[in-house]
Amino acid sequence: MRVMVMVKATKSSEAGEMPSEQLMTEMGKFNEELVNAGIMQAGDGLKPSSEGVRVHFSGTNRTVTDGPFIETKELVAGYWLWNVKSMDEAIEWVKRCPNPMLEDSDIDIRPLYEMEDFAEWDPSGKFSAHEQQLRDTIAMRGSVVNPYLFFGGRCEEALKFYKKTIGAQVGMVLRFSESPDQAPECMLQSGFENKIMHSDFRVGETLVLASDGCDDKSANFDGFRLALTIGSPEDATRCFNALADGGTIDMPIGPTFFSPCYGMLTDKFGVGWMVMVPGEEPAPE
Incomplete structure (x- = not known):
């Protein structure tokens, strides 16, 4: 069951008094345990209600009132959202919580409604399906798509190349020989035991994942390109030429109708790139 655990406001929290270092440490440890x-x-x-507002609903009318609000005991100063087995388990966890305030304080525990609570009211499941769709949409907004490149035995060489040419920051490097779970004999090509099973490198704000794969036939970069966007034509040209070293220039870098500097190349590992400078935003009408 899901519960909301609400820390009720006090005079000190409404006054904006910050917790002590000891309390911050204790609460940090408690949150880590959770x-x-x-x-x-x-x-x-x-933050205190003095920095908030209250919206009152009356029919079709909406009235906005600035804080602070007088009834401190009705205000919330903080919250958790927990997933517990029972209300008893939630109570036991709250009892272990350090006192979150400088003075005596209260913590409320309130179960959340789940869609099954509305089963009798929603026999067709129409509203339940809509709510689930919304939850799925919210979950996907926090997702990330990263390219994963398989270099067919040349991953280590590629990492060094991208570090040199475009300033890639190499992070994790895990070899097949270091894996806690060894690959089945029939899966890994002979001689690949010390090849890279998984690695990552960052170019600007983008994280790229990379591996040697399980054999020298795994490198296949058809059907896509990595688009590298850089702020100036000078930097774009420098990176374009560096990436093209040993590879193939598919479209020389230069001005286009959509970019002051754009070019396409395939590097020596077979990875296709589009290197560009952002075009100007169209003027608002």
Whole structure:
């Protein structure tokens, strides 16, 4: 079951008094225990109501009132969202929590409604399906798509090349011989035991994943290109020429109708690149 655990506001929290270093340390340790136990899904502290607003609904009318709000005992100063087995488990965790305030304080635990609670009211499942669709949409907005390149035995050479040519920052490098789970004999080509099973490198804000694959036939970069966007024509040209060293220039770099500097190449590992400078944004009408 999911529960919201609400830390009620006090005079000190409404006054904006910050917690002590000791309390921050204790709360940090408590949150770490919640995370490690797989219970905590979200949690944050809230600023005083003096920095908030209240919207009152009356029919079609909406009235906005600036804080602060007088009834401190009705306000919330922070919250967690937990996934627990039962209310009893939630209570036991709250009892272990350090006092979150400088004075006496209260923490409320409230179960969240789940869609099964509305089963009798929603016999067709129409509203449940819509809510699930919204949850799926929210979940995917936090997802990331990263390119994963297989170099057929040349991954280490490629990492060094991209580090030199475009300033790639190499992160994790894990070889097949270092893997906790050894690959089946029939899967790994002979001589690949010390090849790179998994690695990553960062170019600007993009994380690229890379591997040697399980054999020398795994390198196949048909059907896509990596688009490298750089701020100036000078830097774009420098990176273009560096990446093209030992490879093939598919379209010389130069001005186009959509970019002041754009070119396409295939590097010596067979990876296709588009190197470009962003074009000017169209003027608003």
